[in-house]
Amino acid sequence: MVAVFEAYTGLARRLLVRPARLGRTRLVAVDGPSGAGKTAFAARLADALAAVGSGRVPVVHTDDLLDGWDDQLTFWPRLEESVLAPVRAGRAGAYHRYSWVRRRFLPQPVPVPAAPVLILEGVSAARATAGPDLTLAVFVTAPAPLRLTRAVTRDGPSILPELRRWHVGEQVHFAADGTEARADVVIDGAPTLPHDADRYYLRIDRPGARTSLG
Numbered sequence: 582m583v584a585v586f587e588a589y590t591g592l593a594r595r596l597l598v599r600p601a602r603l604g605r606t607r608l609v610a611v612d613g614p615s616g617a618g619k620t621a622f623a624a625r626l627a628d629a630l631a632a633v634g635s636g637r638v639p640v641v642h643t644d645d646l647l648d649g650w651d652d653q654l655t656f657w658p659r660l661e662e663s664v665l666a667p668v669r670a671g672r673a674g675a676y677h678r679y680s681w682v683r684r685r686f687l688p689q690p691v692p693v694p695a696a697p698v699l700i701l702e703g704v705s706a707a708r709a710t711a712g713p714d715l716t717l718a719v720f721v722t723a724p725a726p727l728r729l730t731r732a733v734t735r736d737g738p739s740i741l742p743e744l745r746r747w748h749v750g751e752q753v754h755f756a757a758d759g760t761e762a763r764a765d766v767v768i769d770g771a772p773t774l775p776h777d778a779d780r781y782y783l784r785i786d787r788p789g790a791r792t793s794l795g
Contacts, residue, residue: 583786584769586776589629592766596698596717597635603714604669609700610707612760613721614751615744616728616735618770622721623702625779630698639693643703645678648686650743653750654705665714668695704751709758720764722785723771 601607611623620642627638641664646656664674675690693699707718723731725748732744754760761767769783776783 584772585784585786586772586774586781587784588781589625590633590780592782593626593629593633593635596630597633599716601697602716603665603699604671604695605697606668606695607698607716608665608668608711608714609698609717609719610711610715611700611702611719611721612705612707612764613719613768613770614723614725614728614755615704615747616731617721617723618768619702619721621778622719622768622770622782623700625782627700628779635697637696638698638700639696640700640702641676641693643701643706644681645691646676647679649679649681649684650747653747654708654754657705657708657710660701664693668693668699669714671695705754705758705760707760707764708754709760709763712763717766718760718764719766719768720761721768721770722761723769727771 596607596609599607609626611619611626613619623640623642627640630638641660643656643660646660647653648656660676663676667674673695674693676693677686677688678691679686707715707720712718729744729748733741736744767785767787769785772783774783
């Protein structure tokens with residue numbers, strides 16, 4: 582295994598010369614297990630894209646589309662209909678954000694413009710069926726104990742029963758889908774070496790893994 586620190590701005594520039602596949606939009610999927618660091622990676626990549634001249638990059642979080650814990654993987658038709666299909670056709674999409682406190686979708690739609698780049702972040706974002714639309718597939722990983730600690734720190738210990746069930750579901754999905762092996766780049770979401778986390782990420786190259794970001 583080889584690990585290399587790379588700049589977000591470098592990844593952003595390489596991304597912008599890749600072809601758009603979701604209509605005229607470059608769709609980036611940031612996938613990986615819960616608590617790995619996907620949200621932070623997506624936000625930093627969006628900032629880097631803006632810094633190199635792509636303008637504001639919308640980020641859609643799959644957690645906002647789920648109809649509760651039991652909708653872990655079955656939300657995709659809702660995403661396709663409300664976001665991906667319109668953007669593919671060059672139109673703005675929109676979705677209703679799920680409130681995990683109220684346990685229902687909120688009435689105010691969240692607009693998603695047909696921008697040059699769209700980032701989709703969350704578990705199963707880079708699923709195999711999304712492949713034809715993806716310009717870039719990212720898989721973020723981190724040790725399981727740390728991921729669990731992060732999630733509990735963020736959401737509280739009351740989520741533990743549902744979270745453990747969620748972890749089993751995502752493990753089964755990733756094994757069946759082969760997500761990590763198909764990813765264009767694998768990211769260490771918990772690097773221990775000192776670095777500027779807002780500017781650099783740690784890329785992991787594993788023997789036999791796909792690497793196509795040259």
